[in-house]
Amino acid sequence: MKKTLFNLVPESCGPDAALFHVLPIPYSGADEICRGMDAAPDAILNASANMERFDVKSRRPLDKFGVYTHDFVPTATNAEQEFAAIEDVARRLDLFRPRRIPIALGGSRAISTPLIRVAAEKYPDLSVLQLSAGAALRDSFGADGRMSRACVMARVSEVVRDIVQVGTRSFSQEEYERFPERIDAIVSPEEIEDDFERAVEKILWKTGVDVYLTIDMDVFDPGAVPGVGLPEPGGLTWRQVVALIEAVVAGKNLVAADVVGTKPLGGGNIVSEYAAAKLVGKIIGAVARKRA
16 A cells, blocks of 8 residues: 555545645665665654644644645666656656645755755745755765765755755865855854744745745754764754744745655664654644645
8 A cells, every 4th residue: 555644545635636745755865874764755654654643733634735645756876867856756746836835755865956956947036944954065976976965055056046054063164165154144053042033033034935945854953853864962952943844834935845864763763753754744734724
């Protein structure tokens, strides 16, 4: 039987009627620390079957506006081939047309790149809001043609209006020397902790109307979400991230989202993939409350 978000019966809502379109992309990228991330989409869908499909704030079912889970995107060993496959699927399914909000499940955070590029074709003034521990500003491929986990934002900066990075607490000398203004503009975990309301105002001010939200699960403190490629101490809390998502959805037009960077720990420990599934539910719930 086809796996779906929340274990919804596939026939319960077709793609034409659904507002939310879930796209599993089991791509792990090149870096050793990303090995195992290709299992994340499957693990997230499995974990979502244990969730209550109910938005506690609106007192409505999470699938009120329709949730459709597409087939897994085939993977390739070469990054350019994988990107081409993701772009082809996004265009073929017309994921970014009006009254559709795609939510991709990764896998490596590199999957954000082709999706953002396709979204920018539909939304010329698109802003990207990235929640991640790392800056992701390198622009390089490994010797085998697979993309580095850090190679994301540098490859989309020419097609989007703004890139706003939040929760970042790790970047290299190379990244700082190449993009000092962008590094200095990061909304750090310290800013969010010291004055959350002011930090949210800053984020909303820096983003345009149409927003693509990409969330790497390493933005969380590893005490809450340990199953990521490189757990960075000092991350955001669950409530901070959820409140930020709700503020962005309320104040902007969320056109798409992805939840990436989960690395299932195995051995019966599903805390990280369950948190990723819950986060997808929080995105859906926030959008549904606004639409309602």
